[in-house]
Amino acid sequence: MPDSTPSPSMSTDAPRVDESLVSYTNVIYALHSLSVLIGLTTFHMIVTSFVWGLPSIVAVIMNYARRSATTGTYLESHFRWQIRTFWFAALWSCVAVLLAATLVGIPLALATIPVLSIWIIYRVARGWLALRDRKAMYTV
DSSP: OOOOSOOGGGOSSSOOOOHHHHHHHHHHHHHHHHHHHHHHHSSSOHHHHHHHSHHHHHHHHHHHHHGGGGTTSHHHHHHHHHHHHHHHHHHHHHHHHHHHTSTTTHHHHHHHHHHHHHHHHHHHHHHHHHHHTTOOSOOO
16 A cells, blocks of 8 residues: 655645746746856857846846745745856955055956956856755755
């Protein structure tokens, strides 16, 4: 006789995730990836394309527009991950610009840009892979 107790993976206490929100989150990751691709294939840098490019700006607006719909689901962590990626990239790019405004800070600014670019690629890739596996980005 089969065991009727649910396994931990079949837990019923986790909120049900609307599949349209999963697709929506995939679109947001795709927009961020498009910004990275634009930065890699044009004369723009990844950082400037990500922070000032239209795809990522649209993506972060989409995050804020549907953020409340993800409350209590694993998608909430993805939305937080995406929003923080955008705003921390913006913050550090501003720091790099301010450093570049000083003669002493120019080497630091030049070192910040590639590190920040790698960090952005990592955040977009790691988030999208976790979404594919239907996993939260981190536990609170």
